[in-house]
Amino acid sequence: MAVYEHNYKPYEGVLTAGWSRFLVIPRYVYQDLFKYKLFIALFVLCFVCPLVYTILIYLHHNTSALTFFGISSADVVPINGFFFKVFTTIQTSLAFIFTVIIGPVLISRDLANNALPLYLSRPFSRWEYIFGKLSVLLILLSVITWVPGLLLFLFQSYLEGGSWMINNFWIARGIFMISLVWAVSLGLLALAFSAWIKWRTAASAALFAIFIIPTPIGFAIQAILGTTKGHLLNLGMAFNVMADEFFRTVNSEDYIFSLGEAWMVFLVYGLVCLYMLWRKVRAYEVISS
Amino acid sequence: MDPIIELDQLRIEFGKRRILQDLQGVLKGRCIGLLGPNGAGKTTLIHTLLGFHPPSSGTARIFGKDIRTEGKSIKAAIGYMPERDAFIANQTAVHFVRLMGELSGLPSEAALERAHETLFYVGLGEARYRKLGTYSLGMKQLAKLAQAIVHGPRLIFLDEPTNGLDPPARKRMLELIREIRDSGCAHLIFSSHLLRDVEECCDEVLILKDGRIAANVHLEEERKANRKFIEMETRGATPDFAESLSALGCEYAVSGSQRLKLIIQEGIEVRDLYKLAAERNVQIRRLNFKRDSLEDIFLKAME
Numbered sequence: 001m002a003v004y005e006h007n008y009k010p011y012e013g014v015l016t017a018g019w020s021r022f023l024v025i026p027r028y029v030y031q032d033l034f035k036y037k038l039f040i041a042l043f044v045l046c047f048v049c050p051l052v053y054t055i056l057i058y059l060h061h062n063t064s065a066l067t068f069f070g071i072s073s074a075d076v077v078p079i080n081g082f083f084f085k086v087f088t089t090i091q092t093s094l095a096f097i098f099t100v101i102i103g104p105v106l107i108s109r110d111l112a113n114n115a116l117p118l119y120l121s122r123p124f125s126r127w128e129y130i131f132g133k134l135s136v137l138l139i140l141l142s143v144i145t146w147v148p149g150l151l152l153f154l155f156q157s158y159l160e161g162g163s164w165m166i167n168n169f170w171i172a173r174g175i176f177m178i179s180l181v182w183a184v185s186l187g188l189l190a191l192a193f194s195a196w197i198k199w200r201t202a203a204s205a206a207l208f209a210i211f212i213i214p215t216p217i218g219f220a221i222q223a224i225l226g227t228t229k230g231h232l233l234n235l236g237m238a239f240n241v242m243a244d245e246f247f248r249t250v251n252s253e254d255y256i257f258s259l260g261e262a263w264m265v266f267l268v269y270g271l272v273c274l275y276m277l278w279r280k281v282r283a284y285e286v287i288s289s
Numbered sequence: 290m291d292p293i294i295e296l297d298q299l300r301i302e303f304g305k306r307r308i309l310q311d312l313q314g315v316l317k318g319r320c321i322g323l324l325g326p327n328g329a330g331k332t333t334l335i336h337t338l339l340g341f342h343p344p345s346s347g348t349a350r351i352f353g354k355d356i357r358t359e360g361k362s363i364k365a366a367i368g369y370m371p372e373r374d375a376f377i378a379n380q381t382a383v384h385f386v387r388l389m390g391e392l393s394g395l396p397s398e399a400a401l402e403r404a405h406e407t408l409f410y411v412g413l414g415e416a417r418y419r420k421l422g423t424y425s426l427g428m429k430q431l432a433k434l435a436q437a438i439v440h441g442p443r444l445i446f447l448d449e450p451t452n453g454l455d456p457p458a459r460k461r462m463l464e465l466i467r468e469i470r471d472s473g474c475a476h477l478i479f480s481s482h483l484l485r486d487v488e489e490c491c492d493e494v495l496i497l498k499d500g501r502i503a504a505n506v507h508l509e510e511e512r513k514a515n516r517k518f519i520e521m522e523t524r525g526a527t528p529d530f531a532e533s534l535s536a537l538g539c540e541y542a543v544s545g546s547q548r549l550k551l552i553i554q555e556g557i558e559v560r561d562l563y564k565l566a567a568e569r570n571v572q573i574r575r576l577n578f579k580r581d582s583l584e585d586i587f588l589k590a591m592e
Contacts (some may be wrong), residue, residue, distance in 0.1 A: 008475065
C-alpha cells in the first residue's frame with residue numbers, strides 16, 4: 001500500500017510484543033511534553049539538587065578542596081541516612097509539581113475526545129491503558145527521584161569504599177522504596193482525578209487538597225474523639241513516617257501511626273484510585289437503569 | 290464461505306433493560322449491512338462484538354474465535370470506526386494514525402509508513418500534517434477510517450460512516466468502502482440508517498428490531514431471485530398467448546386486461562418472450578423485472 005498505489009492491503013510484517021505496547025503511550029506523551037521549552041526548563045531544574053549533592057559528596061572526600069575553601073572536616077555535612085532523606089524529600093517535592101502539571105490531563109483529554117473506544121478496540125486492555133498512562137508519570141518521576149538518588153549513593157560508595165556500600169545498603173533501599181511508593185501514589189491519584197474531573201484546574205486543586213485537607217480533619221478527629229486514627233487519612237504524614245523508618249532518622253510525627261499503618265494508608269489510597277479508574281476507563285459509559 | 294460472525298443466543302442486558310435478545314445467526318458476507326431503527330441494538334451489537342460489553346448470556350464468534358475468551362486475538366484482526374468523533378487531543382493526522390498503528394502492534398517505523406500510505410489512500414495525503422482539530426467533518430470521518438484500517442485488519446466495523454457527510458464526501462466514503470470490499474482482503478460490517486448506502490455496498494444485510502433479528506438477507510441471492518419475476522404490459526394479448534407462455538415454462542397470473550405477471554424458469558431468456566410475442570402478433574409495451582428493493586425488505590422486516 002505505497003502512497004502511489006491506491007489500494008487496500010493487509011499488513012503482513014512483524015508485530016511488536018503484546019506486553020510492551022503500553023510503552024507506546026508514554027513515548028507519545030513525552031514527544032508532546034518535550035516540545036515545550038518551559039517543561040524542558042523545569043525538567044533541567046530538577047537536576048540542580050543532584051548536582052549540588054554531587055559537589056557536597058565530592059567535597060566531603062577531597063581534603064585539598066576543603067583546605068582551599070577554608071572549611072574544616074568537622075563542618076562538612078555528614079553523609080548518612082538524613083543526608084539522603086533530605087535529598088529524597090526535595091526530589092519527591094519536585095515530582096509532585098510535575099504530577100500537578102502532567103497528571104490532570106492524562107485521561108481527561110481522552111475522555112473528552114472519546115478516544116477510549118479507539119484504544120480499547122485494539123489488542124489493548126483497560127489495565128494496559130491504565131498502566132500505560134501510569135507509566136508516563138512513573139518513568140518521569142523515577143528519572144527525577146530514585147535514579148539520581150541511587151547514582152549519588154553509588155558515587156558516595158565509590159569514594160568511600162565498598163564496605164560503606166554494604167554497611168549502608170539500607171539507604172539505597174530507602175531511596176528506591178520511598179521514591180517508588182511516592183511515584184506510584186502520586187500517579188494513581190493524578191490518574192483517578194484526571195478520570196473523574198474534566199477541568200484541569202479543578203483536578204490540580206484536588207491533588208493539592210488531598211494532601212492539605214486531611215491534616216485539619218485528623219486534628220479535629222483527635223480533638224473531638226481523642227484518637228489519632230483520624231491521621232490515617234493523611235498521605236503526607238504516612239510518607240514522613242515511611243521516610244523516617246527507611247532512612248532511620250528521628251520520627252518527626254512522634255509515631256502517630258506505625259510503619260504498618262503507613263503502608264496501609266498507601267495501600268487503601270491506591271486501591272480506591274484503582275477502583276475509580278476501573279469505573280471510569282471504559283470504551284463507553286453504560287446507563288443501566 | 291466460512292462464517293465471519295456467528296451469533297449464538299447472544300443476549301445483552303443493561304441492568305433490567307434487555308438490549309439484545311438471544312440473537313442467533315451466521316453472517317458470511319463480504320460487506321454486511323447492519324440496519325434497524327434507532328434503539329434496535331445495532332451499535333450495542335457492534336460494541337459487544339468489539340468486547341466493550343460482556344454478553345449477559347450466549348456468545349458470539351468472530352472468525353471462529355469466542356468473544357468471551359479470545360477477545361484479544363479477535364481485536365488484533367479487526368478495525369473500528371466509531372460513530373461519534375473520536376480522536377487523541379492535539380495531534381496531526383499522521384501522528385494520530387501512527388499511534389493507532391503502534392497500539393495495534395505495528396513497529397514504530399512500519400506504523401509511520403502505513404500511516405502515510407493509509408492517509409493517502411483515504412484521500413488525506415495533502416492534509417496529513419494538519420491537526421485533526423482543524424479538519425472538516427468529512428475529513429474527520431476519513432481520518433477515523435484511516436485509523437481503522439492502518440493495521441490492515443481482516444474485519445472492519447464501520448458505525449454510521451456516512452453520517453453528516455455532504456454528497457461528494459459521502460460518495461468518496463462509499464467508494465472507499467466498495468474498494469476495500471472488492472480488494473477481497475477484508476470483510477466489513479456497515480451500520481447505517483441510510484438504506485441506499487447499505488444497498489450500494491453490502492451483499493448481506495442483518496436487520497434488527499427491538500433487539501431481535503428481524504431479517505437476515507443475502508442481497509445477491511435476493512437480487513437473483515428477483516430476476517425471475519417479470520411484469521409485462523401488452524397489447525393484443527389473448528388467453529392463447531398466456532397459454533403459450535405457460536407452455537414455454539412460465540407461471541403466469543393475469544392482472545388487468547393486458548397485464549401479466551410471470552415467473553420465468555431457469556434457461557428461459559427475455560428474448561424468448563419477445564420471440565413468442567412476435568409469433569402471436571402481440572406487442573410487448575413494457576417489461577419490468579419486479580425488484581424487491583432493500584426498502585421493501587426493510588419495511589417487510591419492520592412489520
